[in-house]
Amino acid sequence: MVARGRFLASLEAACGGNCSLAADTAALVVRLAVDSPSLALDWATDESYSLQVAARGSQVTAQVRAATGFGARHGLETLAQLVAATGRPARLLMAGEARVADRPAFPHRGLLLDTARNFLPLADLRRTVGAMAACKLNVLHWHATDSQSFPLESEHVPQLARHGAYSARETYSARDQAELVRYARARGVRVLLEVDAPSHAGNGWQWGPAEGLGALAVCVNRQPWRSFCIQPPCGQLNPANPRLYGVLGELYRDLLGRWPAGEVFHMGGDEVFFACWNKSAEVVGWMESRGLGRSQADFLQVWGEFQERALQEFDKAAGHLNNSIVMWSSQLTQPGVIQNYLSKERYVIETWVEADDPLPRALMALGYRLILAVKDAWYLDHGFWGRTRYHDWRAVYDTRLPGDRAVLGGEAAMWSELVDGAALDARVWPRAAALAERLWSDPAEPSARAEPRLHAQRERLVRRGVRADALAPAWCVHNEGECR
Known part of the structure; x- marks a missing residue:
């Protein structure tokens, strides 16, 4: 219907x-x-x-x-x-x-939206889902939480949004979450929820001491931030606090009740900053009590143990062991490390490296399934901040994935440091439509051949209320091939 x-x-x-x-x-x-x-x-x-x-x-x-x-x-x-x-x-x-x-070339054709750096109202998420459906993209990767804010409401752990949301209006209620999942599925789009951990976890996690649970996170909002994290504000979950895992379990139980049984879940897992844990007296003392030092191998062991316990809490909340878990590529997923901590039967790795990086093929050789977020083509925030290069629709379209069954597909990523609802559409569209054709049909032809189709699709999106960016002067559109 x-x-x-x-x-x-x-x-x-x-x-x-x-x-x-x-x-x-x-x-x-x-x-x-x-x-x-x-x-x-x-x-x-x-x-x-x-x-x-x-x-x-x-x-x-x-x-x-x-x-x-x-x-x-x-x-x-x-x-x-x-x-x-x-x-x-x-x-x-x-x-x-x-x-x-x-038929699609890849089963996973995704777009990541980040609602933690800047809050995106539910109407913006729905409009984006509608545009995705028009382009045959089928996975909304919802990067819902980060160290900046925690907008997801949880009945069993209400403190997370109470202390972590930017305001009481900038949250997603249980009803909002379930409604978005239903809305998206009716349009052929899955919602892949990400609750990032153990890094990218600051605001929203600072209430533990006041409620007798101890520090659930360390380094929260510490300055100078460059000594404690990759990007401000800082915050990293505290592996030394055993009460942390019960809180995670309650959170997972709430969230899983709003998603279809067995749905894939994204546990984040990127950019763990060992210096944060190393500057926490509680974490270091706990590590020393277990005979661990402060080497990278020791911190990797702590991280791996955190992930194992977090997965146990997730499985307990789910009531079974079948959900696939997605994690970002990181120090923990390096070829010489990953098999010590992450099962290839259970984990899917989302790599966010450049197109010529050998990591994806190395992980495929080890038997891991992959989702590729090609950093030097499909990161849609690049070119608007830092020393990054803007990736136009041609760069998006001309980037191809390895033709291997281990590659489930790919994603464009719209990180929201400099994006809110007012700027969202033009930053995402029509570049995400170029990705959609790449992942659906994976054509051998170059982007120049696709340009007329993309112009037409951009117009369709505009007619559906999506404020997609222009691709070229109207003269070029009316005189096909004359502006190449």
């Missing part, structure tokens, strides 16, 4: 909501056939579809057949792309004959 409504809305948007009826108007009949009633949406979901369009007299018939409802939804999106508006008042034109057999 949602897919049908979106299809009709896209037709209405194509003619500005005012399509004329002419004497020679043809009827459009759309028939959907879905082989399986399953609503499971995961890396194994069959998203393939076929589409046949045929004109006979005054009727155009479009037949969409798919293995699942999610594939049928993609078929309707493709059908909508075969429609164009012309004239004033507008009339809709569409292809009279078409045959399409389509």
Whole structure:
């Protein structure tokens, strides 16, 4: 029903909501056939579809057949792309004959949104999900928490949002979280929730001493920040405090109740700053009591033990051991280290290295499944702060992933240091649409061949209320190929 409504809305948007009826108007009949009633949406979901369009007299018939409802939804999106508006008042034109057999090259086609650096209202998340669905992206990676803020409300641990949110209005209630998951799934998009740990955990975790639980985190908001973390404000969970794990377990129990059973969960795990733990008398004293020193190997052991205990709490909250866990690449995932701490059967590694970095292939050789967030092409925040280079849509499109079954897919990342709801759309779109085509069909052709399609898709997004950035002067759009 949602897919049908979106299809009709896209037709209405194509003619500005005012399509004329002419004497020679043809009827459009759309028939959907879905082989399986399953609503499971995961890396194994069959998203393939076929589409046949045929004109006979005054009727155009479009037949969409798919293995699942999610594939049928993609078929309707493709059908909508075969429609164009012309004239004033507008009339809709569409292809009279078409045959399409389509399936994604990668099962994981994602976009990361960061709601911790700057809060994004639920309406912005919903609008982004709608744009993702229009482009056949299927995973919203929700980087919900960080050391700056903790906006997720938890019934069993309300202190996290109470002490960690920017304000009482800048939170996501339990209802908000569950509603976003439902809204996204109805559009063929999974929500991959990330609660970063043990690093990137400061504000929201500082209430432990006042409630008799001791320090749940150390280095919180410490200055000078360069001595305690990668980016201000600082904060890192305290592995020396055994009460920490009970708090994590209660948090996981709340969150898991709002997501489908067995859904993948992202535990973060990047940029652990050993100097933070090394400057904590409690952590160092605890390590010494266990015969550990202060070497990198010792801190890796502490980190690995933290991850093991956090996973135990997660599994206890889930009631089973089946959820795949995603973690960022880090010191803990280096080829000579990872097998000591992270099982390849349980963990998926999201690498955030540059395209020519050998790490992904080294991890594949060890048998790990991967998601690639190619740092020098798919980090959409680059070019707006620091000494980073802006990655335009061509860089996004021309970056290809290894053709290996271990590679589940990839993600564009919209970190929000300099992004809020007012700037979100133009920073993400249409570059994320270029990523969507790369991950869906993985074409061999260069970006120059894709440019007309991206112009058209950008216009569709704008008609759907997404304030996507312009790609070129209008003259270049109207004179295809003349501006290359």
